[in-house]
Amino acid sequence: MPKIRESEAVKDVLVVEPDRHGDERGIFIETYRRSWFPLGREMVQANRADRQAGAVVGLHYHLHQADYWTVPGGRARVVLHDLRRGSATDGATLCLDVDADNALGVFIPPGVAHGFASLTDLTIAYMVDSYYNPADELGVAWDDPEVGADWGIDAPVLSERDRANPLRAELDPALRPHSGLRR
Secondary structure, eight states: OOEEEEOSSSTTOEEEEOOEEEETTEEEEOOOOGGGOTTSOOOOEEEEEEEOTTBEEEEEEOSSOOEEEEEEESEEEEEEEEOOBTOTTTTOEEEEEEETTTOOEEEEOTTEEEEEEESSSEEEEEEESSOOOGGGOEEOOTTOTTTOOOOSOSSOBOOHHHHHOOOGGGSOGGGSOBTTOOO
8 A cells, every 4th residue: 555645735735655566577556546535536637748857847727627646757846836725735835856766646636736847857647637628727937936946947948838927926816716626
């Protein structure tokens, strides 16, 4: 059975430390099981992204979608920031290194902004509990001092979209969900 713990920094974020099984042929890791997340919903879509070292993605968030991330190749600095009004950890930021060696999984509830920095060339695999909906694709500035994230990258490579995200203080209150909102 894997070790599953709730983050002390951001409420409802779950970090999974899976069991590893190996022999002379290699290793086997069970990376996800629906029963590990009693408050989550069924994951309905899986995605993969390959990024070069130095890339920064995010910070993105959703009002209605949860994510589950793993990094099967390379090393990522995962950054999570709680935007949920009424959450006990509203305004808190968590930075967590996830890589192929530690095989951690990260469950990210709706309303928690999420992004990652490619500390090496990497592959990130993630599942979501809602189909892609551009109206539920929101963002906050990756370099917002109020977020205070240590991305571990000196000269990040960012998309135009991520460069244009507003500061947390500029977010429309209607686009910051209440803690516990699911749909």
